[in-house]
Amino acid sequence: MKKKTGILALALAIGLASNAQKISIENVRTVSLRSTGAIKSNEEVKGYFTLYQGDKIDKNTNEYALQIMDENLNKVKEVKFTDSRTVKLLESSFNGTDLIFKFFDEEQKLIDFRVYGFDGKQKFNYQRExxxxxKRYMEQTQVYLKNGAVDKTIYPVGDKGYISVIPVREDGDYTYEVSYYGSGKKSSWTFNPDGSDSKVAQAQYLGSSDSIAIFxxxxxxxxxxxxxxxxLMGLYLHSGKLAFDFETDKDKYNFLPMNISTINGTTNFLVMGSYCDKEDNISKGKSLGLGMWLVNSQGKILNAKYNSWATEIGKHLSVNAKGRVEDIGYIYFHKIIQTEDxxxxxxxxxxxxxxxxVGIALTALGGSASTTNIKVTDMLMLSFDQQFNVKAATIYDKNSTVIGLYPGMDFANLPTVAMWVKYFFNxxxxxxxxxxxxxxxxxxxYIDYVKEKDYKGGTFNAITYQNGKFTQDKLNLVKSGSTLQVFEAKLGSIMIAEYFKKEKRYEMRLEKVN
Incomplete structure (x- = not known):
């Protein structure tokens, strides 16, 4: 009942508020990429949240403020609290009903997960020593964050709570730990893999059904x-027990899951990923195409479809035998969408x-540097019918972005590198x-960077599907502050947030895309 009341209260606040469209927050000493986000309900943006550090109370104490706004950026609620200067915000997440913030207390050596309701009040917290x-994960995280990286280990699971996945190391084992933190009521569990085949392992959260988290x-x-x-591993959300765990070469190919989507009206889910011959190393083998599995909650494959680069996809796009789309490279899939039809x-x-x-030169001189980097290229849209047959494929050109890797990352397989680019380097x-x-x-x-006669800078680009057709729109992102971020907003708009470091000011505004 509390959750519904919170949503109703926010909805009423939105309905009564004026049409602000812009907000400016003063005395913001620090604000991070993961401390601001959109509040959504039933696929629609209903508001925003931001958590920032304000005044220093004294040399040992900082003041923080959590501000909640409606979809038009009217202030709904502001809550201030104090904490030790040794407490750092690592990331945040929103699951449709509640907010969670992940803090690290350097002095107490604690990871503190704090859950907040829509009223801005803390409901409860979870601590992990x-x-x-x-220890090594936190040490590396602190170093990487100072160098501009981001920490992304918390994922929402519907309105139930959150999943956390972190790497752990003990006695020569390089493995992972999965934890669940409830938001409706205080409940948690932790899953640690066992067995000789899990001593060197890494897990990536793909998504969840109504009862299972999938990795x-x-x-x-x-x-x-x-x-x-x-x-492919599934854990029951209510207990953390294994629902299924099987090697993905059980069908006729070796399959590497990348993303999932629940199937409307069922408890089944769709798994998408690349596939290669069974004899090939899944992380380095020659990709033959894209596989799609329909899987039930017991981990049974109900249907499998494999679309090859050479034929099914190749007739729509120019691809080569290694799974590279011409001039694009390998493909990382961000999202699977099922439409009403x-x-x-x-x-x-x-x-x-x-x-x-540069990295090669530094290494030759005895320095510590990565000798490779990652070039992020164009966008790709694929459409499939209900039997997972390819209907169309379109490449959307954009300027490339180069991501520098850290020392030691050169020899990682490309699927792992893609996860780093997405969740670590943003x-x-x-x-x-x-x-x-x-x-x-x-x-x-998506974001692009252009050099045109009348404008040089970032652009926001929208690909919209409506009435069976795709249209495109573009908006110039004129940057005035130190940093600029783009968030989703009510349909037809985006929310732009800029931080002015010198003035210690954080501005948020809505702009029309079309």
């Missing part, structure tokens, strides 16, 4: 082994590894996908 298993897991027998095995759309973005001349240009509540239309947004 930084032990020897997670792609890469395993190796030991740290020196080059060959990896891919698994039962068709599916996959939103992808290209990436490729290339030599880094390096893909894809911004978000927004659908209407009936799933009859959707908009995909």
């Amino acid at each position: 930084v032990d020897k298993k997670t 792609s897991v890469m395993k190796k027998n030991n740290i020196m082994t080059k060959k990896s095995s891919s698994f 039962g068709n599916f759309f996959a939103v992808g973005e290209g990436y490729k590894r290339q030599a880094d001349g 390096g893909f240009d894809y911004a978000f996908t927004q659908t209407d509540k009936n799933h009859t239309s959707f908009t995909v947004g």
